[in-house]
Amino acid sequence: MPDLNYLTHLKPDRFTLDPGQESMKAVVTIGNGGYDKLDYRDVPIPVLESGELLLKVLAAGVNNTEINTRLGWYSSSVTSGTEQFADSEVDADELADGGWNETTPFPFIQGTDCCGEVAGQADDVESSWIGQRVLVRACMRVNGFDSLENIWMGSDFDGAFAQYVKVPASEVFKVDCDWSDVELATIPCAYGTAENMIHRAEVGAHDRVLVTGASGGVGSAVVQLAKRRGARVTAVVGKSKIDSVARLGIDRIVERDANLISELGGSSVDVIIDNVAGGGFTSLLKLLSRGGRYASSGAIAGPMVNMDMRDFYLKDLRLIGCTAWDEPVFPNLVRYIERAEIVPLVAESYALEDIASAQQEFLKKQHFGNFVLIPP
Numbered sequence: 241m242p243d244l245n246y247l248t249h250l251k252p253d254r255f256t257l258d259p260g261q262e263s264m265k266a267v268v269t270i271g272n273g274g275y276d277k278l279d280y281r282d283v284p285i286p287v288l289e290s291g292e293l294l295l296k297v298l299a300a301g302v303n304n305t306e307i308n309t310r311l312g313w314y315s316s317s318v319t320s321g322t323e324q325f326a327d328s329e330v331d332a333d334e335l336a337d338g339g340w341n342e343t344t345p346f347p348f349i350q351g352t353d354c355c356g357e358v359a360g361q362a363d364d365v366e367s368s369w370i371g372q373r374v375l376v377r378a379c380m381r382v383n384g385f386d387s388l389e390n391i392w393m394g395s396d397f398d399g400a401f402a403q404y405v406k407v408p409a410s411e412v413f414k415v416d417c418d419w420s421d422v423e424l425a426t427i428p429c430a431y432g433t434a435e436n437m438i439h440r441a442e443v444g445a446h447d448r449v450l451v452t453g454a455s456g457g458v459g460s461a462v463v464q465l466a467k468r469r470g471a472r473v474t475a476v477v478g479k480s481k482i483d484s485v486a487r488l489g490i491d492r493i494v495e496r497d498a499n500l501i502s503e504l505g506g507s508s509v510d511v512i513i514d515n516v517a518g519g520g521f522t523s524l525l526k527l528l529s530r531g532g533r534y535a536s537s538g539a540i541a542g543p544m545v546n547m548d549m550r551d552f553y554l555k556d557l558r559l560i561g562c563t564a565w566d567e568p569v570f571p572n573l574v575r576y577i578e579r580a581e582i583v584p585l586v587a588e589s590y591a592l593e594d595i596a597s598a599q600q601e602f603l604k605k606q607h608f609g610n611f612v613l614i615p616p
Contacts, residue, residue, distance in 0.1 A: 261285070265616055266402035267595050270347045272312040272335045275596040283349075286398065286406035293369055293409050294360035295376070299425035299589070300400035301353030302598050302611040303457065304540060309350065309395055312338025321518060321542040326603055339395060351400030351613075352378045352393060355424035358412070365409045373421075375574070376400070377411040378428050379565040390564040401592060403615045413574050423584035424577075426457070426610035431573050431582070434461035434513075436565045437535040438469065439572075441511050441558075445470030450500075450509040450527060452516040453540065454490070455481035457585075457610045462513045463488045464582045474509065476500070476516075484608040501526055507555075511535070521545035528557055535560040585609030592616065 268279045288294055304322060308314055312335030313325050320328070338344055354376040358369040378393045393399045393407060415424060443449060449466045453459040454475030466473050467489055474492040477485045482493055494503050500523055507529045514524060514534065518541025525547065528534060534557060539545075552559065576582045587609035590598040598611050 264403035265592065266349050267351075267592060268347050269310050269350050272310065272338050272344070272346075275599065277310055278595055278599075279347075280593045280595070283402070285404050288360060288362045288406055290362055290364050291408055291410070292362050292406050293358050293365065293412055294404055294406050295354065295356030295374065295412075296359045297351075297354055297356050297400050297403055297405055297615050298373070298421035299355045300351045300592070300613045300615070301425045301427075301429060301457075302595075302602055302613060303352055303429045304538065305352055305392070305429065306350045306394060306401075307599055307603065309339055309344060311335075312344070314338055314340050319542065319544045322540050323603055323605070324542075345396065349398040349400075349402050349405075350394045351402065351405070352395065352429045353425050353612075354378070354393070354400035354405060354407075354428065355421045356400070356405065359404065361409065369409070369412070372414050373424075374412045374414050375424060375428055375570075376405075376407050377413065377432070377565070377570040379432065379563075380408065380411050381564060381567075385567040388564045401595065401613065413570060415574055415577055417577050417580075419577065419584060422586055422589050422612045422614070425612045426584045426586055427573060427577070428570075430457035430610060431461040431465070432565055432569055433458050433515075433537050433562070434465050435569045435572055437513050437537055437560070437562045438462065438465050439566055439569055440560045440562050441513065441533040441535040443469050443471050443511055447471045447511050448474070448509045448529075449511045449513065450474045450476065450504075450524075452476045452512070452514045452520070452524075454493075455485050455608050456515070456540075456605075458515050458538065459513075460485065460488065460585055460609065461582075463490060465576075466513070468576065468581050471511070474504065480606075481608055500524070507532075515539070516541045517545055518542035519545075522547065525551035525555075525557060528555060530555050531557070533558045533560060535562055537562040587611055589614055 263282045266283045315338040449471045455477045472491045475490045478496045512534045515538035517539035587607035589612045592613045592615045
């Protein structure tokens with residue numbers, strides 16, 4: 241068993257573990273590749289350092305980013321969408337730059353979304369956190385919010401696909417609500433990404449907003465968050481998801497395979513929030529009105545696009561790339577939850593050890609809402 245002598249620098253009332261527990265279950269991603277790279281096993285409980293909290297993971301969401309990282313999709317050598325790339329046979333040795341175009345720190349524990357209960361805290365953490373239910377801000381601005389440099393829990397360091405995870409206390413937020421642990425675990429990555437794009441694009445009341453992939457985790461979050469700001473939202477979704485998305489109070493729905501220009505008309509929207517990209521990107525800029533804003537944080541249909549630069553500069557458009565979360569984003573989400581201004585969308589939950597099944601179902605894109613893993 242791992243040595244727990246590191247607990248001696250913690251005060252007795254600053255640490256709680258399940259009786260007799262000296263190690264934890266975790267899913268360790270051991271390299272780029274298929275589901276065989278997800279190794280469910282016993283590992284040491286994390287060692288707390290200055291300024292950190294230890295969380296007992298209550299529930300952990302499943303996102304594209306974990307799958308993309310495991311596959312090596314973030315390598316600039318990859319030109320296809322996530323689903324197509326997942327089905328292809330690629331030499332993992334060719335994807336050394338597969339983590340945000342940098343080397344991925346294999347082996348490590350993924351898991352970007354975390355709803356947890358504080359089980360321990362370092363001596364220098366002010367006030368008592370023990371026993372509080374919290375969410376973790378997964379995107380961390382390591383040099384402060386004046387710099388866009390950032391690191392992600394579950395991509396750059398060990399995350400929530402485990403019984404315990406350690407995080408800086410500055411990135412932990414108490415949430416006072418009656419949501420379940422599973423419901424809270426749907427929020428951090430999808431809603432944080434969505435709110436960040438909406439914040440950067442300065443979406444306001446009466447803006448005409450087009451959301452592609454509106455049935456996905458991020459897309460459905462964008463719909464809710466744009467509507468709460470008073471925007472008029474048009475959603476692009478597959479035919480089978482129309483009824484589900486309609487429940488979110490969307491103003492207009494367009495089927496995914498429709499000709500958007502014919503359906504909506506040129507210069508008909510003020511803001512486009514697009515995490516799909518791929519072949520449909522070219523027509524999107526034609527939909528934007530003069531001075532319109534296009535924001536993206538993903539490219540599930542493929543990262544390579546064709547663009548007519550004249551659409552861009554002759555219409556004075558703004559193209560906004562979004563990865564680093566801005567400072568108001570996560571506190572905003574906590575307030576929205578506590579004021580019941582958004583709702584969680586849970587598709588299904590799985591035991592942590594069944595992560596491969598969860599990711600397989602996730603990639604089928606037949607669900608509406610988010611998948612969540614529950615540790616033992």
